[in-house]
Amino acid sequence: MLEDRKENAVFQNAKLPYALININGKLIVHWVDAVALDFRYGFFRDSIEALPLNKRVCAITPIEDLFSLPASQEPAEEKAIGLIYHCSRCGSTLLCQMLKCHPDFIVIGELGIFSSILKSRSLPSEQKMNALRKVAAAFQDWAAASGKRVIFKLTSWQIEYWEILSEAFDTASAVLLFREPIAVIESLLRKPPNWLLNEIQMEGNRESALCEEAVRIYSHNAQKALEFKSVRPAMLIDYENMDNSLEQILEQFEAKGSEGILKKMKSQKQFYAKSSAKDPVPISMKEKKPNLIDRCGYEPQMILESAQLAYARLL
Numbered sequence: 001m002l003e004d005r006k007e008n009a010v011f012q013n014a015k016l017p018y019a020l021i022n023i024n025g026k027l028i029v030h031w032v033d034a035v036a037l038d039f040r041y042g043f044f045r046d047s048i049e050a051l052p053l054n055k056r057v058c059a060i061t062p063i064e065d066l067f068s069l070p071a072s073q074e075p076a077e078e079k080a081i082g083l084i085y086h087c088s089r090c091g092s093t094l095l096c097q098m099l100k101c102h103p104d105f106i107v108i109g110e111l112g113i114f115s116s117i118l119k120s121r122s123l124p125s126e127q128k129m130n131a132l133r134k135v136a137a138a139f140q141d142w143a144a145a146s147g148k149r150v151i152f153k154l155t156s157w158q159i160e161y162w163e164i165l166s167e168a169f170d171t172a173s174a175v176l177l178f179r180e181p182i183a184v185i186e187s188l189l190r191k192p193p194n195w196l197l198n199e200i201q202m203e204g205n206r207e208s209a210l211c212e213e214a215v216r217i218y219s220h221n222a223q224k225a226l227e228f229k230s231v232r233p234a235m236l237i238d239y240e241n242m243d244n245s246l247e248q249i250l251e252q253f254e255a256k257g258s259e260g261i262l263k264k265m266k267s268q269k270q271f272y273a274k275s276s277a278k279d280p281v282p283i284s285m286k287e288k289k290p291n292l293i294d295r296c297g298y299e300p301q302m303i304l305e306s307a308q309l310a311y312a313r314l315l
Contacts (some may be wrong), residue, residue: 015138016139017030020063027122027123029063030056043109084152086156089184111135115158117132157221175234180238185214189214196213229314236314
């Protein structure tokens with residue numbers, strides 16, 4: 001795969017904006033040379049961290065330089081990006097790795113500068129949308145030079161900002177990935193992400209607090225996904241049906257896949273999905289056996305009452 005990367009003509013020299021830093025009230029953009037990046041990683045931050053320190057930043061500019069980037073010369077239909085929304089621990093990184101097997105795509109996993117723009121307190125909404133567009137255009141211009149299309153996988157919490165993202169990327173093709181709640185919550189409890197740990201009080205029963213917060217976030221994100229679904233033409237994908245939906249996913253991103261490409265895409269699952277006797281894969285809601293949620297003092301029915309309704313609305 002590394003050999004494929006070296007031979008791929010899309011990895012030409014270009015400066016890509018990837019980080020937004022607030023220094024004493026001044027918004028500063030960090031840029032990286034595209035040619036230095038290894039895009040095999042599931043997350044863009046890992047592509048950056050894999051670089052030597054002296055290669056991680058090729059330019060540092062004020063945000064005004066980002067705003068002043070010239071308009072693309074590409075026709076509008078050539079500029080449309082792809083977006084992957086998701087509700088956390090639902091196979092979005094696996095989908096990214098699958099899509100990377102397609103020769104028409106460059107897939108960017110959770111670009112940090114998007115988060116910084118959306119959370120910025122100093123940028124009004126119009127400037128946030130302008131900044132989002134300029135960042136996406138920089139990546140898409142770079143990819144389009146070799147006839148490729150950029151697909152951005154968003155972070156799970158960015159579904160909260162679906163309105164501003166939809167307005168900023170009104171021509172983007174989008175998919176929305178979700179999964180039944182028990183599997184998601186089991187995964188979150190087994191390996192809690194920092195954003196979940198930051199939301200709970202560390203006093204008392206830590207696992208119970210984590211479980212309660214995971215249920216709340218799942219239900220909230222599912223509700224936001226439902227709002228998004230009601231107004232945007234996105235393709236909804238249940239994790240359980242992802243393998244059987246690959247051709248439709250490619251069509252959503254205006255691409256086709258040969259039998260060989262589809263086989264290569266599906267093969268990514270064997271490298272990504274791992275299980276062992278000590279760390280079993282998340283159970284189905286239909287199964288009745290001990291699991292992490294039971295050990296936290298929760299009955300499955302309590303989880304179903306607060307989360308399954310949100311899941312059912314997405315089906």
